[in-house]
Amino acid sequence: MVGPEIERLIQLLSRLPGLGPRSARRAALRLVEKREALLIPLGQAMAEAAAKVRTCSTCGNFDTIDPCAVCADPRRDPALLCVVEDVAGLWAMERTGSFRGRYAVLGGLLSALDGIGPEDLGIESLVARAHAPAITEVILATPATVEGQTTAHYVAERLAGCGVTVSGLAHGVPVGGELDHLDDGTITAALRARRVF
């Protein structure tokens, strides 16, 4: 029905998150229809990104410069270091605009099932960074899951001799959350982490 070029475009698009074969076909059709306005600029943007984007050698973020814009920003608080599982976590923290420190991306979590051990994560470079005198606090922002918190405890243990305060994100009731709609685990965690009002 379509030529191999378009078929290949559909195949590649269908590998993106959120797109199945049908939605990839629709996206491909729209790109082909809007060749000048969409397809060519998108192709150029992707080629440019492929050529220029690299992994920040300091924190593990993706950017076109190394160190990345976050690490290179002099207005950032050099005393705070936030540890996240992956770049998606870093971007989520940045989206809030409430954290003005710097980051360390682990690149995964300790997982017995997937055979991911401490040596597979960026823990050594994190510990080396935490030894810098400028850093006073490391915030562990790993997911509130068994694997996420197992990783956080391991990292906290490794940071014990670095002379930094190690803190973690609070677990509990989300903004807008009503108790009868929350799962038991979240309520349990919130109850354990209750604070004096």
Next chain:
Amino acid sequence: MEWDDDAIVLAVRRHGETGAVASLLTRSHGRHAGLVHGGQAKANRAVLQPGNAVRAKWTARLPEQLGNYRLEMLQAHGAAFLDDPARLAALGSACALAEAALPERQPHPVCHAALAALLYALEAESWPSVYVHFELALLRDLGFGLDLTACAATGRTDDLAWVSPKTGRAVSREAGEPYRDRLFRLPAFLVEGGEGTGADIRAGLELSGFFLQRHVLDPRHTVLPAARGRLVGRLG
């Protein structure tokens, strides 16, 4: 094909963009995997945490198929210990060990009961002793139980202090003394009950770890899970 059963979440793998394959230790159907549609959705992620007790409904057209799970949370054990590194390590180790050691789709109600008991016992101070008992129960239910009732050499039932690495049987203090460097120490709490000291727990873990590796994991060409190593490191 359809059944309902009480289960404990052992491990979860992502499947596609939204689904997950959950491996559960069920009461009557053993370690059993199944697909959870929407397993990566916000509402399901809290349920699919290792250690959580769930009510599982499994459906499939044929018994040999992977099948689909519908899960309902019964007890969120995972969330209860997120802030406690040692207990969280024990929970992770127990689930990883059950996942590695138990064959799929073979009923092991004793292992289910032992894991459920451990998860409840994690609230108590004596949880390290219960953890060692859990590993020994796992060994026993898989057919490699240790005989700690009488001395393999003399038949004595008192003053048992060692375990032979060859036979997995207890040896009395007197009979084992000349061979003590080749025997495992038998912690008293494994014979007399009660709670073990830190040294007893380490001895118990060394004992159960050796026999789990030799009888259960070596034949599968695998090793004790890293999560167990981290637990041993934390208790050591």
